[in-house]
Amino acid sequence: MLKVVVQRLFVMPFLLLGIVTATFLLAQFTKGNPLVSIIGARNLDNPEIVAAAKARWGLDGSVPERYAVYVWNLVHGDLGTSFRTKQPVLTDLLQRLPATLELVICAMIVGTIGGIVLAIISAEFRNTFADHLARLIALTGSCLPVFWLGLIALFLFSVQMKLLPGPGRLDIRAVAPPTVTGFMLIDTLLARDGSAFLDALRHLVLPSLVLGWSVVGIIARMVRASMLDVLGQDYITMARAKGAGRLRVLIHHALANALIPALTILGFTFAYLITGSVLVETIFSWPGIGSYAVDAARSLDYPAITGVTIIGGLGFLIANLLTDIAYAAADPRMREAG
């Protein structure tokens, strides 16, 4: 197992370089002029300002030159400076990543628990009304667009019923706790501010539910399929022959096995959500990577776009690695292999 992890870690930089190269080239060949967002459309007619801006932002070299400079800087931990925020991209990303991670982790909890519960109901009551209903619920989340769902959820629970707060991570009147980890739930706890913690938690409910529901479908489908497979196995009959109750058989014996093939999809979903939370972040004014990516794309902010892509790629690679490790933890047969 250790061998696999080391191998993966070794390959990772090369994969990242591939991702960086592809993104860099794509950004270069996009129609549009980033100078518009740097100096404004009016100044484009002024050759002096244009030349100065090009020199300042490193836009004057040839593509290979700029690529070489970018990669060189990247190796030294410099992702460039955002055209738009005029801050180092790394600083921007590190500021915003915790907000996204907090949302994605909560959404994953919602999606995983929801998906697994629905899958168990589906598998146990296969081809009955309960199965169909569970599958409908799971499928609905995948089918409805999250931006629509987000708006409806905000309208219903925040505006109409006033049960939950509106967009943002905290009430606008609340004083944010000092940033330690960037995770609002953790920072409010560190500041020993109970009411702020509850406020942050309440703000997380709607976006997590909306984002989580969107992945319930795929998780439920995978887990249901592997549950059905596992439930037909001899060791399940054996567990029942021992006199174990139905719930015990389902959770203790079946789920423990059924989750192993589903781990792949959990890892993949997590990585997908890191960049896939764009729409939900936008709807809920969530200051995360997603909304940063949207703003960067709008203003052709190459360094920021590439930065977000690297984070996304890194997310996938790390999620893959964690999946492999989780496999070994869940399946004793994997521990010795490889």
Add this chain to the structure above:
Amino acid sequence: MSLPLLDIRGLAVTIPTRDGERTAVSNVDFSVQRGEVVGLVGESGSGKSLSMLAVMGLLPRHFGISGSIRFDGEEICGASERRLRALRGKRIAMVFQDPMTALNPVKTIGTQIVEMVRLHNPGLSRRELRAKALSLLEAVAIPAPERRFDQYPHEFSGGMRQRVVIAIAIANDPDLLIADEPTTALDVTIQAQIVEIFARLREERGMAIVLITHDLGLVAGLADRMSVLYAGRVTERGPVEPLFATPRHPYTASLLAAVPSIDDVSERLHAIPGTPPSLADRPPGCPFEPRCGFAVSACRMSEPDLLRFDRSVVACHRAGELSLATLMQEPA
């Protein structure tokens, strides 16, 4: 004769299919006395396993079951899941055919044995449970039980796994052990060791054993009585010795003739021509008629009833007139 431990009367199992209900087991009578070993013999698909899963209440919910299953005098056919759960593992235990698939691959051997003990003895401490599990591993002759306790099924060989399955089955000293082809998936040498364990269990613990098998050698070595099933029906039933010496049903005789013998000088194995009827197209008469070398027109007309001859019961129209012992000597 005292009240039998297990008494099955008129058991029928139907399986719903797209084309309507199919009868997989019909009118099966079967009984086991305390401490007795009874062989349940038949080809694949003859309904042996289904009948015993019905006893455990482990058939899929959509299967139809009718008839009477009495265990220790109590009717358990159609009993509540709660009642059945209390019996399963505690008083009736089961050994599965394939030890490679009967154990949960992600749980240690120890956990799986302990589970069986704990489910029916909730008060025991961790230490007591572990001690009990270790003693069970010893009882089935697994070397180094302390080390084996924390290992996973994939670290065990097939024979060792079957010992573990047996250890789990006997954990709560059940009155009845149902062994579903317990040696089929094993090497011949391992088979002998497993048979020995069964013989000892019966000797030491007075366990009644139902031996589901198509291995007549196993029946001859272990069982007191046997029932032969064909196409979901009992064809012949009786004490093992007379049944082996003078089978009265052509099917039983064919099965016996199919067992290769060292004394047999002919090179060909005796095989029964044809295959058992599928659930879909049951002939109206005796289900064995199409494969039977002794069939007469009556066999095509009606299904034979079970009739008593000496100490056996036979379902054959010609049971009284045939002398089948010769079949086993003459190559067919």
